[in-house]
Amino acid sequence: MSAAPAALKNTVKTAAQSAGRVAKAAQRTRWRQILERRAKALTPRNPLKRDEYGMPIPHVNVIVRDTAQPRLADHYFNTVRDDIMYMSYTHTPASTKPQRSIRPTYDPEDPYVKHRYNPPIGGHMAWTRKPMSPVTFDSVVELERIQLHTMVKETLASRSHLLGAIMAFRAISGESQYAGGQRTTEGVQIVRGKSQIQGWVRKGIPLGVKVDLKGPKMYEFLATLTEFVFPRLRDFNGLQMPRPGASLQTASAASGVVSFGLPASAMSLFPQIEYNLDSYPKSYGMHIHFITNAQGEGAQNRVRALLSGFQIPFVRV
Amino acid sequence: MFSRNALRAFRAQPKVHRVHAARALATAAESVPAPVAVPGEAPAPTPARSQWKKPVDNKRGEKDIVQTAVILNRSPTLSRTATAFERAYYSYQSRIQRALYNPLPTEFYFKPGSLLEGIFMKEENERERKAFGRPNLNPNFYKKEKAVELLPGQEEPPKLMPRITEADKKKDIKSLDRKGERNLYLLIQGKDEAGENVWRLPQSDVTETEVLYDAVQRELRSPYGFGMDTWVVSRKPVGVWRPTLPQDSADTRRFLFFYKAHILAGQVRPDGKSILDFAWLTKEEIEPRVDQYYWSGVKDMLSDF
Structure with missing residues (x-):
């Protein structure tokens, strides 16, 4: 009597134990499956192809976008743009004489010249006489890019003299070719001679370097210029403006670009350079062009108004 | 042909x-x-x-009431706080950038084996680990406040100013230090046409011989505005509102022209006569204080941000 229940008890116990063991085993299997799945997800099925340097090539084209919000871009979109619109807005009541429309060179109805380039009459400089398009909320003048440019004279003797300028421009701009996988980022470029001048320049030889800054890097450069360089520049009162009665119809006044030069002594004022100025063979001066979307008669003045919103001073001589 | x-x-x-x-x-x-x-x-x-079109008769009639108002703005002084999504996006892009970029040519920037190189490499390792982690990384590693050890020759890192000022904590609506990320507008308490106390933008009547811009300048140089440096953005108004008030006769025309101006320095000094009180407010804070009819004429000229 007593043995049977004991045996039964044992059997029951063993069944319970084995059931527990089975459950535990099932759990273990489930965990193993989960871990295996995770491990599978982590390891790529096909190993990545390697480039010539042995570095893995990702499956997709990785492109680096903005890594921070540029402070001056915020300032432009929140404050400067509204003000520039209010300053440059022209009120045109219904009684205003409408703008004269300039006819195109060829008759647009004529099928024989349908696909021909058909600019308005007035010659190749007619665009300088064209008034700026009326200001609306979406056509306010905006900075498109900043170009830095320098010519290194010693390059005529040996092109290795360009290396210092290239390094300085890379440090100042932070740009390199195809940086972040962006196809349109050109980085620091070499400028070559355009024409043959006897005893001085030959066509195609390297003469200097230039770099285009766009987007966040452009606004960062603008901030560096107004916060580190201009305040410490000697005898600097501001960018020079033309005399009051100067024509607004010249190419420079109508193309919506403001340019100025920095002397070689200003290079050491950039914080990216002043840290290790000794590493550069010499200091380089540079031309800086602020290129905008404005075009037409007197566009340059509107760009000056825009730049003064970024605290760039202007003086009349 | x-x-x-x-x-x-x-x-x-x-x-x-x-x-x-x-x-x-x-x-x-x-x-x-x-x-x-x-x-x-x-x-x-x-x-x-x-x-x-024939020119409209723009002459001012005898019963016309022409006034100017100033939208006196304090622009944002702090950069905007990024949203959680923006922060995640920027941090993701920063990690991609760190993974893709060429390493810094340290031999160009530092003397090999120098102290500065050591400091830089240490900080760079920290940044690298923060971006990509490391094997068996303790998740609380970066949460702990570590005592900063300064190496000889290393400067004390600068401390950031607080983004929330005393004025924010005290909810002082008269201070220009409040709400650094937002556009603030000056609202004053004065008497309206019916002689009641109302909150509105600073405004003034335009006399027969005056142009609109001069009326704005006169208002900004009045006793209460004398303590401020201001800049009126344009000589043209930025907007107009043509209200009809209950006390007006049928042929009365009212014009309220708005000008935008920035405050550069100083503060309002209420004189107790022309204005009783003032406040620097954001757009949402203005709405409950002003008359709803007035709000309908003003709201589109104020910045949402």
């Missing part, structure tokens, strides 16, 4: 006035959308002189 056809093409075009791609801010909405120029097509012909 060209001359014959060209003239016909221009005559065939219907009368088109100006080409406006979109309505400018601070203008009245047009009932009929303006025609948009299509590139490549013949430009609209200039209408003959007889076809222009």
Whole structure:
């Protein structure tokens, strides 16, 4: 009597134990499956192809976008743009004489010249006489890019003299070719001679370097210029403006670009350079062009108004 | 052939006035959308002189009431706080950038084996680990406040100013230090036409011999505005509101022209006569304080941000 229940008890116990063991085993299997799945997800099925340097090539084209919000871009979109619109807005009541429309060179109805380039009459400089398009909320003048440019004279003797300028421009701009996988980022470029001048320049030889800054890097450069360089520049009162009665119809006044030069002594004022100025063979001066979307008669003045919103001073001589 | 056809093409075009791609801010909405120029097509012909609209009689009538108001703005002084999504996006892009970029040519920037190189490499390792983690990384590693050990020659890192100021904590609506990320506007408490105390933008009457801009300048140089340096953005108004008030007769026309101005320095000094009180407020804070009819005329000229 007593043995049977004991045996039964044992059997029951063993069944319970084995059931527990089975459950535990099932759990273990489930965990193993989960871990295996995770491990599978982590390891790529096909190993990545390697480039010539042995570095893995990702499956997709990785492109680096903005890594921070540029402070001056915020300032432009929140404050400067509204003000520039209010300053440059022209009120045109219904009684205003409408703008004269300039006819195109060829008759647009004529099928024989349908696909021909058909600019308005007035010659190749007619665009300088064209008034700026009326200001609306979406056509306010905006900075498109900043170009830095320098010519290194010693390059005529040996092109290795360009290396210092290239390094300085890379440090100042932070740009390199195809940086972040962006196809349109050109980085620091070499400028070559355009024409043959006897005893001085030959066509195609390297003469200097230039770099285009766009987007966040452009606004960062603008901030560096107004916060580190201009305040410490000697005898600097501001960018020079033309005399009051100067024509607004010249190419420079109508193309919506403001340019100025920095002397070689200003290079050491950039914080990216002043840290290790000794590493550069010499200091380089540079031309800086602020290129905008404005075009037409007197566009340059509107760009000056825009730049003064970024605290760039202007003086009349 | 060209001359014959060209003239016909221009005559065939219907009368088109100006080409406006979109309505400018601070203008009245047009009932009929303006025609948009299509590139490549013949430009609209200039209408003959007889076809222009006759000039509207802009002379000020005897019963017209013309006033100017100043939208006196303190622009944001702090950069905007990024949203959680923006922060995640920027941090993701920063990690991609760190993974893709060429390593820094340390031998160009540092003397090999120098102290500065050591400091830089240490910080760079920290940044690298923060971006990509490391094996068996303790998740609380970066949460702990670690005592910063300064190496000889290393400067104390600068401390950031707080983004929330005393004025924010005390909810002082008169301070210009409040709400650094937002546009603030000056609202004053004065008497309205019916003699009641109301909150509104600073405004003044334009006399018969005065231009609008001069009335604005006069208002900003009045006793209460004398303590401020201000800059009026343009000589033209940025908007107009034509209210109809219950006390006006049928032929009374009211014009309230708005000018935008920035405060550069100083503060309002309430004199207790022309203005009783003032406040620097954001757009949402203005709405409950002003009359709803006034709000309908003003709200589109204030920045949401």
